[in-house]
Amino acid sequence: MDIIFSAFELLLRWDVIIALLIGSCGGVVIGAIPGVGPAVAIAILLPATFSLEPIVGLTLLLGIYGSAMYGGSIPAILVNTPGTPVNALTTYDGFPMTQRGESRRALSLAYSASFFGGVFSILCLIFLSPVLAIIAPMFGSREIFLAALLGIILVITAHRGQMFAAAMMASLGIFIQTIGMEPIKYSKRFTFDQSWLTGGLNLIVIVLGLFAISQAILLLVQKDKRAEAVKVKGGLFQGLKELGKHKRIASVASSFGVMMGMIPGVGEFTSQFLSYTYAQRSSKTPEKFGKGSTEGLVASEAANNAVPAAAMIPLLALGIPGEALTAMMLSVFYVHNVIPGPNLFQNHLDFVVALYISLLILNVLVLIFLLFSTNSLLKVIQIPSRFLGMSILILSFVGVYSLRNSFTDCAVAAGFGIFGFILKRVDLPIVPIILGMVLGEIMEGKLRTSMMKVKDPIDFINRPIAFILFMLIILIILLQVRTLWKSFKNK
Numbered sequence: 001m002d003i004i005f006s007a008f009e010l011l012l013r014w015d016v017i018i019a020l021l022i023g024s025c026g027g028v029v030i031g032a033i034p035g036v037g038p039a040v041a042i043a044i045l046l047p048a049t050f051s052l053e054p055i056v057g058l059t060l061l062l063g064i065y066g067s068a069m070y071g072g073s074i075p076a077i078l079v080n081t082p083g084t085p086v087n088a089l090t091t092y093d094g095f096p097m098t099q100r101g102e103s104r105r106a107l108s109l110a111y112s113a114s115f116f117g118g119v120f121s122i123l124c125l126i127f128l129s130p131v132l133a134i135i136a137p138m139f140g141s142r143e144i145f146l147a148a149l150l151g152i153i154l155v156i157t158a159h160r161g162q163m164f165a166a167a168m169m170a171s172l173g174i175f176i177q178t179i180g181m182e183p184i185k186y187s188k189r190f191t192f193d194q195s196w197l198t199g200g201l202n203l204i205v206i207v208l209g210l211f212a213i214s215q216a217i218l219l220l221v222q223k224d225k226r227a228e229a230v231k232v233k234g235g236l237f238q239g240l241k242e243l244g245k246h247k248r249i250a251s252v253a254s255s256f257g258v259m260m261g262m263i264p265g266v267g268e269f270t271s272q273f274l275s276y277t278y279a280q281r282s283s284k285t286p287e288k289f290g291k292g293s294t295e296g297l298v299a300s301e302a303a304n305n306a307v308p309a310a311a312m313i314p315l316l317a318l319g320i321p322g323e324a325l326t327a328m329m330l331s332v333f334y335v336h337n338v339i340p341g342p343n344l345f346q347n348h349l350d351f352v353v354a355l356y357i358s359l360l361i362l363n364v365l366v367l368i369f370l371l372f373s374t375n376s377l378l379k380v381i382q383i384p385s386r387f388l389g390m391s392i393l394i395l396s397f398v399g400v401y402s403l404r405n406s407f408t409d410c411a412v413a414a415g416f417g418i419f420g421f422i423l424k425r426v427d428l429p430i431v432p433i434i435l436g437m438v439l440g441e442i443m444e445g446k447l448r449t450s451m452m453k454v455k456d457p458i459d460f461i462n463r464p465i466a467f468i469l470f471m472l473i474i475l476i477i478l479l480q481v482r483t484l485w486k487s488f489k490n491k
Helices: 002-011 014-032 037-049 054-078 090-099 103-138 141-158 163-178 203-221 238-262 267-282 294-305 307-318 324-335 342-347 349-381 385-404 407-425 431-451 457-461 464-490
Strands: none
Touching: 002 014, 002 349, 014 037, 014 054, 014 349, 037 054, 037 203, 037 324, 037 385, 054 090, 054 103, 054 294, 054 307, 054 324, 054 349, 090 103, 090 294, 103 238, 103 294, 103 307, 103 342, 103 349, 141 163, 141 307, 141 431, 141 457, 141 464, 163 431, 203 324, 203 385, 203 407, 203 431, 238 267, 238 294, 238 307, 267 294, 294 307, 307 324, 307 342, 307 349, 324 431, 342 349, 385 407, 457 464
């Protein structure tokens, strides 16, 4: 109980409360604007959070991360344009319901399913905390190295059809993080006698370039789009009652979201498609899916909103981010010298519990905000894309310059922005670059530490958890080789 009281003390501060309100409401607005998304918003806000206390900065970013998917369902349902990429599946059944004149019902169900998925995953996170607190100290440098390596492999294998490209992007990320001063002997690596490379390439600068500036360029070069005005009539509370008819679908979808969120590199898309497939196969009316099925809508929205809280599990327990957004949050931890991992649960349990409670409060605030302000949010959908692009571009460069007051950083961000734009145009993955940078740094540090204790190669896996992780890596590689061999034979 003392831990809970300490957690509430952290949260009951005016700056934390303001962060909760801005994060929850701002995330919904950002999610409702097609073409922006939480990654862009978090990238822009990151420099500002470094001057805030960890609980304030993380609450703000978590709010945007968790609530953007709520907002993304609005244009997906009303104008057949997903606000965020993970809301793409919502269009399958949401927009046909709008065409039938059931936009109010569709939105209400989407909000209710999202709320259920979010709360379900947070409760799972809370109940898993005692287990994490026991297991986390068992992870030494070898185990964390293997977990990070497993994360890299899962990130690559998650990009089906693009595994080679994902592997190349992840390798590029690992290479980028090696640039600068080597951490042990402080010798220069890949600096080419350029003084501006001595300190390495800043993660946040690259994040802003790859995500925010590239998206700004994409919005600027495309035709100016403006969605048609839509009005939702009637109250939006009926979905809370109707969700009771789909308890099984919502529970299974949320469970998929929790499981997929815990696995690095998997995330929302996999959980959505697994949930949607399950809902369709177990439905008494599978023919309605894709034509306005309430079951399909509940499955997709519950699954994607269950992921954010679950994605915090590997981040908090092991310090290993599972996707780009949690990788960005990891930098907030490091800036304030709050290192995620085994020691976090031992030394800062009140901080961890405060994050859990803030996630729960955020979901409640978002639901209340959406139930009363949906029609006002519809105006946001109509913002011209080129205006958005220019706004993102200006804010991105302001954010980059504010980090170190460096024009060099602005030039680096611009370079990576152009690179990110090219990758987006040719449909190549960007996320593996960021995860390669973050996980590559973890792997290098832990490998160096591990080698001090290793005399024979077998010593690396002579502990139970290390052995399990090693066998998982081997199993995943073998399964992928088998899959590739089968596809090669069938050609």
